[in-house]
Amino acid sequence: MLEPYLERLTAFQTARVLFDWDESTIEPPMSNSLTSKVVGTLAMEEYQILSDSTYQELVMELKDNKELSLKEATVVKELAKDIERTSKIPAEEYKEFTILVSQAGSIWAKAKNNNDYASFAPTLGKLIAFQKKFAGYRRKTGQDLYDVLLGDFEEAFDKKALDAFFARLKEEIVPLLKEVSKKNDEIDTGFLTLSYDTKKQDSFNRELARYLGFDFEKGVIAESEHPFTTNLHNRDVRITTHYYENQLDSAMFSTIHETGHALYEMNIADELTQTPAGGGASAAMHESQSRFYENIIGRSKAFWEPLYGKLQETFPEQLGNVSLDTYIRAINKAQASLIRTESDELTYCLHIMVRYELEKLMIESDVDVMELPKLWADKYEEYLGVRPKTDTEGILQDIHWSFGEFGYFPSYALGNAFASQIYAQMEKEMDVEAILRSGDISPIQKYLAEHIHQYGMTKNSRELILDVCGEDFTPDYYVEYLKDKYKRIYEL
Amino acid sequence: MLEPYLERLTAFQTARVLFDWDESTIEPPMSNSLTSKVVGTLAMEEYQILSDSTYQELVMELKDNKELSLKEATVVKELAKDIERTSKIPAEEYKEFTILVSQAGSIWAKAKNNNDYASFAPTLGKLIAFQKKFAGYRRKTGQDLYDVLLGDFEEAFDKKALDAFFARLKEEIVPLLKEVSKKNDEIDTGFLTLSYDTKKQDSFNRELARYLGFDFEKGVIAESEHPFTTNLHNRDVRITTHYYENQLDSAMFSTIHETGHALYEMNIADELTQTPAGGGASAAMHESQSRFYENIIGRSKAFWEPLYGKLQETFPEQLGNVSLDTYIRAINKAQASLIRTESDELTYCLHIMVRYELEKLMIESDVDVMELPKLWADKYEEYLGVRPKTDTEGILQDIHWSFGEFGYFPSYALGNAFASQIYAQMEKEMDVEAILRSGDISPIQKYLAEHIHQYGMTKNSRELILDVCGEDFTPDYYVEYLKDKYKRIYEL
Numbered sequence: 007m008l009e010p011y012l013e014r015l016t017a018f019q020t021a022r023v024l025f026d027w028d029e030s031t032i033e034p035p036m037s038n039s040l041t042s043k044v045v046g047t048l049a050m051e052e053y054q055i056l057s058d059s060t061y062q063e064l065v066m067e068l069k070d071n072k073e074l075s076l077k078e079a080t081v082v083k084e085l086a087k088d089i090e091r092t093s094k095i096p097a098e099e100y101k102e103f104t105i106l107v108s109q110a111g112s113i114w115a116k117a118k119n120n121n122d123y124a125s126f127a128p129t130l131g132k133l134i135a136f137q138k139k140f141a142g143y144r145r146k147t148g149q150d151l152y153d154v155l156l157g158d159f160e161e162a163f164d165k166k167a168l169d170a171f172f173a174r175l176k177e178e179i180v181p182l183l184k185e186v187s188k189k190n191d192e193i194d195t196g197f198l199t200l201s202y203d204t205k206k207q208d209s210f211n212r213e214l215a216r217y218l219g220f221d222f223e224k225g226v227i228a229e230s231e232h233p234f235t236t237n238l239h240n241r242d243v244r245i246t247t248h249y250y251e252n253q254l255d256s257a258m259f260s261t262i263h264e265t266g267h268a269l270y271e272m273n274i275a276d277e278l279t280q281t282p283a284g285g286g287a288s289a290a291m292h293e294s295q296s297r298f299y300e301n302i303i304g305r306s307k308a309f310w311e312p313l314y315g316k317l318q319e320t321f322p323e324q325l326g327n328v329s330l331d332t333y334i335r336a337i338n339k340a341q342a343s344l345i346r347t348e349s350d351e352l353t354y355c356l357h358i359m360v361r362y363e364l365e366k367l368m369i370e371s372d373v374d375v376m377e378l379p380k381l382w383a384d385k386y387e388e389y390l391g392v393r394p395k396t397d398t399e400g401i402l403q404d405i406h407w408s409f410g411e412f413g414y415f416p417s418y419a420l421g422n423a424f425a426s427q428i429y430a431q432m433e434k435e436m437d438v439e440a441i442l443r444s445g446d447i448s449p450i451q452k453y454l455a456e457h458i459h460q461y462g463m464t465k466n467s468r469e470l471i472l473d474v475c476g477e478d479f480t481p482d483y484y485v486e487y488l489k490d491k492y493k494r495i496y497e498l
Numbered sequence: 499m500l501e502p503y504l505e506r507l508t509a510f511q512t513a514r515v516l517f518d519w520d521e522s523t524i525e526p527p528m529s530n531s532l533t534s535k536v537v538g539t540l541a542m543e544e545y546q547i548l549s550d551s552t553y554q555e556l557v558m559e560l561k562d563n564k565e566l567s568l569k570e571a572t573v574v575k576e577l578a579k580d581i582e583r584t585s586k587i588p589a590e591e592y593k594e595f596t597i598l599v600s601q602a603g604s605i606w607a608k609a610k611n612n613n614d615y616a617s618f619a620p621t622l623g624k625l626i627a628f629q630k631k632f633a634g635y636r637r638k639t640g641q642d643l644y645d646v647l648l649g650d651f652e653e654a655f656d657k658k659a660l661d662a663f664f665a666r667l668k669e670e671i672v673p674l675l676k677e678v679s680k681k682n683d684e685i686d687t688g689f690l691t692l693s694y695d696t697k698k699q700d701s702f703n704r705e706l707a708r709y710l711g712f713d714f715e716k717g718v719i720a721e722s723e724h725p726f727t728t729n730l731h732n733r734d735v736r737i738t739t740h741y742y743e744n745q746l747d748s749a750m751f752s753t754i755h756e757t758g759h760a761l762y763e764m765n766i767a768d769e770l771t772q773t774p775a776g777g778g779a780s781a782a783m784h785e786s787q788s789r790f791y792e793n794i795i796g797r798s799k800a801f802w803e804p805l806y807g808k809l810q811e812t813f814p815e816q817l818g819n820v821s822l823d824t825y826i827r828a829i830n831k832a833q834a835s836l837i838r839t840e841s842d843e844l845t846y847c848l849h850i851m852v853r854y855e856l857e858k859l860m861i862e863s864d865v866d867v868m869e870l871p872k873l874w875a876d877k878y879e880e881y882l883g884v885r886p887k888t889d890t891e892g893i894l895q896d897i898h899w900s901f902g903e904f905g906y907f908p909s910y911a912l913g914n915a916f917a918s919q920i921y922a923q924m925e926k927e928m929d930v931e932a933i934l935r936s937g938d939i940s941p942i943q944k945y946l947a948e949h950i951h952q953y954g955m956t957k958n959s960r961e962l963i964l965d966v967c968g969e970d971f972t973p974d975y976y977v978e979y980l981k982d983k984y985k986r987i988y989e990l
Binding site for chain 1: 505506508509512513516517520524525526527528529531532533535536539540543714715716717718720730731732733734735771772
């Protein structure tokens with residue numbers, strides 16, 4: 007019987023989610039010095055189940071059982087993946103890696119703070135070496151090492167698929183960005199950085215989330231340093247935002263973004279929630295939902311037509327004389343910059359491309375870690391036309407590699423492309439613009455819930471795209487969407 | 499080795515505290531329908547440790563070990579108490595009782611809502627019968643049943659001690675209340691129920707808590723329906739309050755009250771926190787700290803001398819013309835009423851006395867549960883001079899009996915008496931009024947931390963009183979304090 011194991015795994019994981027949420031939103035500054043011990047003990051309970059031989063045998067036996075329902079088969083598949091991944095790695099090496107990861111975070115943070123890449127480089131080198139070695143243990147015959155790592159985050163896309171995807175983006179976006187850059191002086195964004203009372207921002211953001219379909223019976227919004235979404239199950243989904251008095255669009259678009267993630271989790275089928283099949287299909291598919299709401303819908307003129315008047319009423323002094331068209335152009339301004347998390351819709355995928363290309367080098371070549379900052383800077387200059395002056399605003403900016411995670415970044419770019427393809431299909435089935443203008447966007451929310459969200463992990467991202475769109479994934483829609491949109495915004 | 503068991507117990511208990519906190523402060527309305535399953539699984543983990551025979555043997559062996567440190571001996575004593583309590587009750591009966599308790603809460607809530615005592619009476623009857631039976635299993639030879647239950651909450655005070663205590667109170671307070679009541683028309687409290695902006699209340703309350711010594715590095719304040727204090731350990735102590743626009747004093751005095759509880763938990767020694775010895779000495783001693791701050795300090799004129807100006811500045815329209823003396827009289831008005839939780843300092847112990855006398859009847863006689871509402875009303879009329887018109891504002895008002903808990907109420911009254919005795923001693927050692935007037939009350943906070951808080955459960959309440967005051971507990975100080983104070987306030 008697998009059930010009692012799953013019940014306990016769910017309990018420990020849910021507790022960990024709650025402790026994480028609490029840490030990011032409310033716990034007092036000194037709490038963690040003692041709470042971390044509690045969290046460690048709960049993690050150990052979880053680890054003991056996952057490494058229990060009876061549990062592992064149960065899972066592996068069930069894996070070949072042909073009589074399982076789709077839900078059961080998905081659960082078993084997910085559990086088996088974990089067992090297979092770790093069972094091929096010698097326990098002693100895995101433990102060394104875990105210890106290294108637990109130290110790497112603060113080494114990275116300090117290095118970033120002091121612009122001192124050299125102090126992080128040896129740790130990064132070791133993390134790379136571990137993941138290369140582990141990928142070697144885990145790979146199928148003939149499989150490339152980086153493909154092993156990519157598979158941990160997105161089983162349906164390998165290096166070959168991503169190479170083609172990014173090549174296409176490079177070919178189309180880099181020249182488009184150059185054209186756009188020439189006309190950037192024409193777009194005024196100064197009014198977005200006036201003083202906006204954060205309590206009024208908070209009220210407006212809550213209404214905005216509600217308007218998008220965020221269900222406050224099943225969810226809460228709080229504040230944290232960095233916005234994120236988490237959930238205990240499909241009836242308890244939590245998002246955060248962060249208000250800046252002098253940056254109106256920052257909190258608003260992060261609220262829309264996190265609401266996109268939240269709607270996914272709120273709409274996962276009841277029979278899947280609280281099971282290992284009860285998450286999103288993949289990180290990229292999750293990101294497609296947040297980006298769909300944030301960019302494709304949330305930065306469109308039709309979306310703001312019924313809402314902009316309310317925003318003006320909330321901030322009459324700041325926005326009373328700003329027309330809807332001026333506002334729409336401002337929130338869509340594209341400008342090459344150095345920091346991924348602050349980048350716009352057009353340049354975002356170029357930031358990802360830099361990381362993708364570096365990860366390939368790290369995992370599949372013997373690149374010297376001390377060479378990486380220069381490679382990073384060269385690629386930024388080539389694709390975005392800007393060059394970081396420091397490593398803090400260069401290779402040290404993201405936390406991901408300090409977790410020992412390589413292969414996650416492409417998910418961000420893929421998510422954008424998924425969103426565009428789904429949007430193109432949606433437009434064939436309904437008049438999306440008219441729905442946005444109507445002030446009731448529930449048909450859009452229902453479409454995504456019905457075609458994507460409810461399935462949880464029972465379909466992978468490629469299967470979902472195929473089922474929703476009637477064709478395999480292609481980057482064409484994404485490229486067309488960006489070209490079309492930016493030619494319109496910039497009147498090219 | 500007991501250590502691994504304790505580590506896991508602490509982890510599960512801390513997780514449960516966090517889930518409870520989250521439920522009371524932020525979780526979305528529908529969350530609990532699924533989260534309760536998770537909490538149930540964690541409770542089962544805890545139960546399995548506590549009923550594990552190896553664990554139980556370890557504890558019982560250590561109980562007689564003379565080489566333990568005071569801390570270790572206290573831990574073992576607390577653990578052994580639980581084992582002894584449950585091991586004498588047949589497992590099947592205990593399970594029946596647990597199921598009954600899990601249902602009783604909602605039966606009670608519904609009965610209270612509908613003023614329908616008859617629908618709760620059979621459940622109450624069963625809960626009483628179980629506790630009588632269990633006390634019978636657990637009692638020492640010759641011990642009275644109610645004493646067994648009292649001992650669960652306050653090991654140092656039995657029925658004999660409490661009888662004497664309450665007799666003294668009855669003799670002194672009932673006539674005092676009658677005198678006070680005659681002059682109540684002279685005290686104006688109307689200004690306390692004007693409109694007070696709740697955001698301004700919130701700011702003032704936070705400053706008030708900080709002034710009392712609440713350390714925001716180790717604690718947070720949030721809002722909930724009913725104010726309470728909880729803690730994960732001594733570096734994470736959380737209180738809540740509840741703001742009413744038309745009742746200025748409500749949130750203020752609950753903040754002071756809960757801060758009193760919080761200071762206790764924040765000051766428990768580092769070596770005791772996260773162990774079974776890391777709580778307050780008893781419920782009554784905990785209550786003594788909250789009541790000390792709320793009533794003895796918090797309603798005194800000297801306390802408000804450095805603060806009242808700030809309160810007036812916060813609410814100039816409402817309080818600008820109210821003198822400090824008028825304010826002090828208003829926040830100390832005593833008036834017989836029906837509801838314990840809304841009662842004032844003078845009448846509070848009379849509410850407790852009613853419950854104490856009824857509990858003795860329930861546990862030590864064969865009183866018919868259908869007779870209890872009349873007995874309740876008669877006693878209210880006798881002691882307080884008021885008679886409930888409904889059971890909702892009578893015997894159904896408190897939740898405690900629906901937990902199957904009998905013997906807890908006396909802690910509330912004892913706590914007040916402890917506070918008065920500690921206060922009398924403190925006055926011998928320092929000029930408390932001068933300290934209050936100075937605007938820096940840290941000497942008071944340090945005194946309590948040093949003499950009481952730091953010890954956790956390594957001393958019981960009676961030992962603490964003896965060590966702090968140099969004499970055994972006596973109700974004299976409490977009676978003198980009340981008489982003195984109310985004669986002053988009412989100019990009797």
